[in-house]
Amino acid sequence: MLRVAIVGCGKIADAHASQIQRISGCEIVGVCDSEPLMARQLYERFAVKRYFGDLSDLLNDARPDVVHITTPPESHFDIARSCLERGCHVYVEKPLTLHAEEAQILVALANERGLKLTVGHDDQFSHVARRMRSLVQSGYLGGRPVHMESHFGHELEDSAYARALLADKQHWVRRLPGKLLHNVISHGIARIAEFLSSDAPQVIAYGFVSPLLRGMGEEEIVDELRVIICEDERTTAYFTFSSQMRPSIHQFRIYGPKNGLFLDQDQETLIRLRGGRFKSYLEKFIPPVIFAEQHLGNVMTNVRGFLARDFHMRSGMRYLSESFYRSIREGSPVPIPYREILLTARIMDAIFDQLDTRRSPVISKSAARDQTRAYHAASVRQNERATPDSSTASASVGSSRPRGLGRCPGEGEVV
Amino acid sequence: MVGSERDTSIIGPDDPILVTGATGFIGSRLVENLLGRGFRNLRCFARPSSHVATLDALAGRHRGARIQLVKGNLLSREDCAVATRDVAVIFHLAVGGGKSFPEAFMNSVITTRNLLEASLRETCLRRFVNISSFAVYSNTQKPRWRLLDESCPVETRPALRGEAYCFAKVKQDELVTEYGRRFGIPYVIVRPGYVYGPGHEEISARVGIGTFGVFLHLGGWNTLPFTYVDNCAEAIALAGLKKGVEGKVFNVVDDELPSSRRFLRLYKQNVRRFASIGVPRVVSYAVCCLWEMYSKWSDEQLPPVFNRRRWHAYWKKTRYSNERTKAQLGWTPKVSMEEGFRRYFESCQARARHA
Numbered sequence: 001m002l003r004v005a006i007v008g009c010g011k012i013a014d015a016h017a018s019q020i021q022r023i024s025g026c027e028i029v030g031v032c033d034s035e036p037l038m039a040r041q042l043y044e045r046f047a048v049k050r051y052f053g054d055l056s057d058l059l060n061d062a063r064p065d066v067v068h069i070t071t072p073p074e075s076h077f078d079i080a081r082s083c084l085e086r087g088c089h090v091y092v093e094k095p096l097t098l099h100a101e102e103a104q105i106l107v108a109l110a111n112e113r114g115l116k117l118t119v120g121h122d123d124q125f126s127h128v129a130r131r132m133r134s135l136v137q138s139g140y141l142g143g144r145p146v147h148m149e150s151h152f153g154h155e156l157e158d159s160a161y162a163r164a165l166l167a168d169k170q171h172w173v174r175r176l177p178g179k180l181l182h183n184v185i186s187h188g189i190a191r192i193a194e195f196l197s198s199d200a201p202q203v204i205a206y207g208f209v210s211p212l213l214r215g216m217g218e219e220e221i222v223d224e225l226r227v228i229i230c231e232d233e234r235t236t237a238y239f240t241f242s243s244q245m246r247p248s249i250h251q252f253r254i255y256g257p258k259n260g261l262f263l264d265q266d267q268e269t270l271i272r273l274r275g276g277r278f279k280s281y282l283e284k285f286i287p288p289v290i291f292a293e294q295h296l297g298n299v300m301t302n303v304r305g306f307l308a309r310d311f312h313m314r315s316g317m318r319y320l321s322e323s324f325y326r327s328i329r330e331g332s333p334v335p336i337p338y339r340e341i342l343l344t345a346r347i348m349d350a351i352f353d354q355l356d357t358r359r360s361p362v363i364s365k366s367a368a369r370d371q372t373r374a375y376h377a378a379s380v381r382q383n384e385r386a387t388p389d390s391s392t393a394s395a396s397v398g399s400s401r402p403r404g405l406g407r408c409p410g411e412g413e414v415v
Numbered sequence: 416m417v418g419s420e421r422d423t424s425i426i427g428p429d430d431p432i433l434v435t436g437a438t439g440f441i442g443s444r445l446v447e448n449l450l451g452r453g454f455r456n457l458r459c460f461a462r463p464s465s466h467v468a469t470l471d472a473l474a475g476r477h478r479g480a481r482i483q484l485v486k487g488n489l490l491s492r493e494d495c496a497v498a499t500r501d502v503a504v505i506f507h508l509a510v511g512g513g514k515s516f517p518e519a520f521m522n523s524v525i526t527t528r529n530l531l532e533a534s535l536r537e538t539c540l541r542r543f544v545n546i547s548s549f550a551v552y553s554n555t556q557k558p559r560w561r562l563l564d565e566s567c568p569v570e571t572r573p574a575l576r577g578e579a580y581c582f583a584k585v586k587q588d589e590l591v592t593e594y595g596r597r598f599g600i601p602y603v604i605v606r607p608g609y610v611y612g613p614g615h616e617e618i619s620a621r622v623g624i625g626t627f628g629v630f631l632h633l634g635g636w637n638t639l640p641f642t643y644v645d646n647c648a649e650a651i652a653l654a655g656l657k658k659g660v661e662g663k664v665f666n667v668v669d670d671e672l673p674s675s676r677r678f679l680r681l682y683k684q685n686v687r688r689f690a691s692i693g694v695p696r697v698v699s700y701a702v703c704c705l706w707e708m709y710s711k712w713s714d715e716q717l718p719p720v721f722n723r724r725r726w727h728a729y730w731k732k733t734r735y736s737n738e739r740t741k742a743q744l745g746w747t748p749k750v751s752m753e754e755g756f757r758r759y760f761e762s763c764q765a766r767a768r769h770a
Contacts, residue, residue, distance in 0.1 A: 011515045022714055037528060041520045041586065045574045167464030168488065309713040 002026040002325055005064035005088075007055060007079055008071030009033040009042040012093055012120075016068045017046040019318040026325060030062030055079060059086045066328065068321075069093060072172045073183060077102040084109045084117070089328050091321065093120040094186040098177055100345040107338045116334050118324045119341050121190040122316035123250070125323070127305060128268040129191075129316065132254075132261055135272070136195070142258020142275070145195045148237040152188035153248030154180075156212070156223065166218060178352040180221050181207070185241050185351075186344055190336075191252050192229060192237045193343040201231040203350035210244045227351055269298040423745075424656045425541045426503045431456045432655075433498055435489065435530065436508035438465040440614045441546070441607075444648035445506060446482070447473055452652065455480040460487065460498045460509070489526035495533035504542045504655045505534060519579035523587045531594045543602040544655040545591040549640055549666070550581045551606065555727045563640075564736040565606075565664045576728065577719040601661040603654045607647045608640030608668040608735065612755065613762030615644070618682065621729050622675045623691065630691040633699045633730045634675020640668045640735045641678075643755035646748040653744040665740045669748040669755070672735060685760035687767060700726050 004026050006013050013031070020028055028048045033039040036053035043051035052058040059067075059082070067083040069076055069092045077097045080090045084106065096119040097103045110117040123129060156162040165171045165180065176182035207225040209218060223243035230236050242248075250265035253273075260273035271294050278286050305311035312318065323335035426432070432449060436442040437459030446457060450473060459470055463486045474482045487494030489509055499505065507530060513519045527545070534540050552563060553570045570576060573585040594600045609619045621639055623632040642650075650667040654660065673681075679691065694702075703726040710719040740746050750758075 009517060010521070011513075011517045014515060014517060018715065035521075035525060037525055038517065038521065041517065041524070041582075045516060045582075163464070167462055169463070306716065309716055312714070312716050 002328070003029040003063065003065045004068065005030045005032065005058055005062055005066070006042070006068045006070060007032045007058065007083075008069060008075075008093075009035075009038040010070065013042055013068075013070040014045075015314045015317060016070055016093075016321075017042060017048070019312075019314055019321055020068070021046065022312075022318055023322050023325065025329075026066075029064055030058050032058040055082060059083065059088065064088055066091060066325065073176055074098060074172065077106065080106050080117070081109060084113055084115055087113065087115065089116040089324075091118050091120065091324055094190075095119075095182060095348065096186075096341060096345060098182070100342060100349045103342055103345040107342060111338075116324065116328050117338070117341075118320065118334055118336055119186075119344075120317070120320070121187060121336060121344070122314065122320045123187045123265055124190060124194065124316065125319040125335070126265065126268065126316035127301075127311070128263055128265065128270050130319070131270050132252075132263050133194075135261060135270075136254070140259055140261070140272070141254065141256020143256050144197065145235050145254050145256055147235070147255045148192050148195060149240070149251075149253040150188045150191050150237065151240045151242075151245075151249050151251045152185060153245055153250060154184055154223070154241065154243050155248045156243045166213070166216060166221070174220065178222075178348065178355070180223060181225055181241060181355075182348070182352065185225070185239075186348060188239055188241065188250075188252075189347050189351075190340070190344045192239060193340050193347060195254060196229070196231050196235060196237075196343060198231045199339065199343060199346075201229050201347070203347055203354070204228040204230075205351040205354040207351075207355045212244060222355055225351070225355075227347075229347065267298075268302055269295065271295070271298075423658055425658050426454075426656065428453045429456050430454075430503035430539075430541075431458055431501055432504045432506070433458045433460060433502040434506045434508065435460045435498070436510060437461050437484075438467055438470060439508060439510065440612075441610060441644055441648055441651070442506075442508045443469040443473070444612075444644050445508065445651055446470065448645070448648045448652045450477045450480055450482075452656075457481070458483045458485055458498065458502060460485045460489070462486070462488065489529055490521070492529050492533065495529040496536070499530065499533040499537050499540075501539060502534075502537060503539055504544070505530065505540065506544045506546075506651060506655050508546045508651070514579055516574070516579045516582055519583035520586060523583035524590055527587050527590055531591065531598075531600060534600065535594075535598055541601060542655050542661070543591070543600050544651060545588065545602055545604045546651065547588050547604050547606040547664075548580070548584045549606055549608045550578070550728065551585045551588055552728065553724070554731060554733060555724060557733070562734045562736055563666075565666050565739050570724070570728075575719075575722070576724045577722055578725060581728075595662060603660055603662070604664045605651050605654045606664060606666050607650070608642050608666070610644050610647050611641055611759050612644030613758055616759075616763045616766050618679075622679055623694075630689060632675070632679055632691045632693045634679070635693065635696055635732075637675045637730065637732050638672045638734060639675055639678055640733075641672060641752070641755075642667050642669045643748065643750045643752070643759075645750050646755075649749060650740055650744060650746045653746050657744050660743055663739075663743065665744060666735070666737060667740055667746075668735045668737050669750075669752055670737070671752040673752060673756075681756060682760070682763075685756075686763040696730065696732070699730050 002025060004020055006016055009031055017028060020026060030050045030052055031039050031042045031048050032052040032055055034053060039051035039053060050062055066089045069079050069090060071079060073095050076092050080092050083090050106117055165173050173180055173183050205227045207222040209221060210223045213221055213223055225241040227239040252263045254261050259275045262271040262273055277283050320335055327334050432454055434442055434446055434457060437446055438461040446459060449457060459482060467484060470482060470484060485498050489495055507527060509526060513522055534543060551569045553568050554563060570581060570585050573582040588604055591602050595602045609621060622634045623630055646669055647667050654665055703721045703723055707719055707722040710717050
């Protein structure tokens with residue numbers, strides 16, 4: 001029986017507790033929160049053995065095999081490191097850490113201790129995401145991806161979370177390097193990172209505060225973001241984060257040299273985009289019928305899943321947790337490769353660095369260009385050293401600021 | 416303050432009073448009520464994002480009173496310490512938002528704990544008035560038409576109601592009671608029914624729900640435990656001032672309570688027409704049973720938001736009493752149901768025009 005603990009008993013911890021309880025062969029041996037009342041409320045509502053107000057007590061007394069970390073992101077690194085040092089496997093909610101260097105250190109520590117680590121990119125394990133992965137792996141695209149588009153919408157108006165964030169100038173989200181973006185975009189970035197093969201793509205980011213938020217007197221929460229990611233002039237990707245775009249979507253498109261795929265996370269639909277064309281007027285009539293048939297097929301698939309009691313809202317989290325536990329038990333590879341986790345972290349660092357640069361009025365264009373080149377060089381050096389199982393590489397990455405990825409020359413002007 | 420009130424009140428007109436949630440629907444009416452009673456030293460606690468126009472207007476009308484606005488977050492112990500300094504009575508109305516259990520718990524229970532801890536350091540505290548809700552009552556074991564009053568049991572397993580608000584409020588009441596027992600905090604718990612009035616135009620779920628695209632009228636001929644906002648504020652004020660009621664619970668509902676059917680008919684006549692489907696009680700109970708069973712069978716593929724406990728709490732035919740509140744607090748609902756409805760429907764119409 002795998003002994004699981006949860007650290008941090010806020011909203012997302014409920015989802016973790018629910019999903020863990022659906023997995024056979026594991027039990028929640030303890031929950032912990034620095035506010036003991038919060039730990040107690042989770043303990044009372046779920047079949048949990050004990051609750052704690054201190055991490056050391058949890059690790060000493062409950063002796064978990066796996067710790068799920070669901071605290072605010074700024075504490076992820078320290079808690080994850082403590083757990084790994086005490087011999088626990090670790091599942092960290094997204095974002096893994098505040099900076100890529102910290103992610104690198106955790107990965108190196110896990111490798112050094114023979115432990116496993118994963119991050120809560122559970123959207124990548126929803127039913128529809130798994131169907132898409134299977135198709136890509138079967139060669140449906142006809143080669144490596146040519147282009148990807150990841151859209152991530154985030155409605156602010158009706159969200160209690162957003163109201164709290166906008167009202168509270170001391171809110172923990174404001175202390176993150178990327179603020180609101182830092183807490184939400186990793187799902188959309190991770191989708192792209194999964195299909196990139198290089199460790200140092202170029203990143204161009206443009207972000208701004210939407211007119212809606214500006215009208216509310218908000219100046220520091222960037223809620224509109226556009227990103228171009230470019231890999232060796234072979235594979236490109238656009239990432240769009242928007243609080244204002246309607247409909248507010250969570251979609252992903254991936255195009256290969258032969259065919260493409262379109263995934264809608266909210267509707268759990270996957271559409272094949274065939275590369276060939278029909279002759280003449282047939283192109284106007286037959287593809288819509290094919291699309292209609294595919295949509296109907298998606299409906300049937302979803303209904304079948306629902307009737308089979310396998311269509312829970314957080315099914316991706318369950319699948320990810322289950323896969324992670326299996327990798328622990330069987331010593332098999334982790335469900336999200338470390339390379340992918342680190343690449344996601346680096347792309348996010350690069351985005352936030354550029355947004356910072358843009359907001360700094362004193363930086364000159366030439367300085368920006370110099371900085372860009374320095375980032376590129378640092379990134380290349382870093383990636384030459386950064387093998388996931390190399391603890392020495394991790395240590396040097398931790399001290400190798402500035403962090404970030406290589407970018408197109410002159411991007412300082414673009415941002 | 417009139418002479419008779421001075422004799423029965425635990426504090427004088429210049430003793431400091433703290434009102435949390437002071438800019439809210441009930442809080443602003445309570446501030447107005449206290450000012451109307453002649454209390455001149457009010458500390459109003461509100462979130463940084465709260466609109467304070469109502470309080471400004473009240474301050475303008477009561478020039479001799481000192482209305483101190485304290486903006487902060489009750490999750491901050493420091494803010495709670497500032498808010499409670501030297502206060503004689505605390506009216507804790509701040510409502511915890513959030514649909515999830517942890518959010519509701521944090522915004523209700525942790526905030527209340529912080530406030531109670533801060534008030535432990537204040538030697539001059541005479542009364543802590545905790546605003547609870549009818550949502551905490553179980554109402555499960557009582558046969559139809561039995562009376563729901565202060566002696567009725569509270570949900571023992573509130574998480575099973577599938578309603579974060581109920582869970583948080585039960586836990587909040589438990590905490591206040593515990594602090595009263597362990598530390599001698601002189602508390603009173605006030606449990607209003609459904610508070611209606613201008614500023615709160617939604618239709619109560621006790622009447623029905625529009626979740627599925629059409630309004631399902633679930634209340635039928637049930638009596639609705641309504642209280643007009645000014646009447647409720649009056650009861651809360653009295654609960655904070657009256658001598659000799661420490662440790663007691665008071666339910667607040669008005670007289671002449673309407674049936675759900677009558678309310679819905681008046682609403683349609685006075686505000687807007689819309690289609691509704693009357694759901695017989697036996698059907699609503701059966702749906703709640705089936706939903707609960709399916710939720711359990713499917714491992715909560717559908718969350719158990721409709722269940723038997725909820726049906727008993729909201730849609731079971733029940734009578735309500737305000738006898739204790741009248742007898743021990745000397746409260747009477749000053750605004751009649753007819754007048755309250757008139758003001759409420761006017762407000763709904765105005766809101767519809769501006770929508």
